[in-house]
């Protein structure tokens with residue numbers, strides 16, 4: 001899923017400082033699963049902002065709503081009757097949400113309440129980690145299911161680098177050196193020789209380097 | 223036991239402190255409470271195993287939120303005591319009452335509807 005973190009209240013407060021009537025719009029997709037922009041988090045943010053503004057004696061009216069997904073126009077269309085009732089809308093979806101909203105409602109202003117960070121999953125309750133960088137040409141089968149593109153700080157395809165120490169990456173003691181994990185797993189399975197394979201230079205045009213991407217499924221298009 | 227504790231404290235009963243949510247605490251502050259505290263069972267003695275431990279984390283979350291928006295985080299607190307500790311209950315109530323009185327009234331004032 002797409003993982004995000006909520007922006008600081010200070011930043012969100014400064015985004016809405018000139019408004020007295022806003023909507024906070026959550027999303028039931030990824031940001032609900034990573035507990036940053038679903039029903040609960042929308043209400044918490046609304047309450048925190050109201051408290052802050054009451055304290056400044058500058059009350060703000062905040063309505064809340066949560067739609068199925070902000071990355072699908074059919075759900076974005078569900079707010080068409082109410083979106084005009086506000087001076088601004090704060091979206092708690094990933095970065096896709098405020099963009100779909102801005103495209104659908106040109107006259108309204110949309111603000112992102114979260115910083116969208118990575119594609120990953122929960123490794124423990126309350127802890128999410130990056131697993132994929134969306135490079136467009138998946139090669140993890142060569143690395144026993146461990147992705148060096150997303151999980152090596154240098155995206156090395158022939159690692160590890162000299163900074164690998166005791167299973168940790170040189171960037172931080174908290175970060176696993178994924179190349180240490182890849183090599184260990186290959187050794188465990190007696191397949192270390194796999195890593196001797198000389199691979200062609202990776203074609204990064206399928207990744208972000210090739211510009212914005214698009215997926216088309218002919219059988220579904222109208 | 224006829225223990226007295228400050229009469230300005232309003233007790234809200236819940237089946238387990240695990241039921242207390244971040245939103246309950248925030249809403250109390252939003253609606254003008256000067257302070258709010260959770261009295262949970264002793265750690266390790268929750269009938270539902272971890273309700274009190276989870277709620278301590280929620281209380282800490284609310285403290286961080288208040289800190290971020292410039293409100294004294296001490297207005298929100300968590301205590302642990304058993305149902306057999308009536309004396310301690312009254313003592314905590316007095317402690318909290320004194321602490322909040324020292325902080326003064328909440329800066330969160332809703333404009334009275336005209």
Ligand code: SF4
Pocket residue numbers: 131132133134135136137138139140147148149150
């Ligand atoms: S190789 Fe590319 S597509 Fe596959 S997991 Fe890594 S970043 Fe994602």
Ligand code: SF4
Pocket residue numbers: 151152153154155156159160161162163164165168169170171176177178179180
């Ligand atoms: S220490 Fe490991 S994970 Fe870190 S940059 Fe080097 S090879 Fe990559």
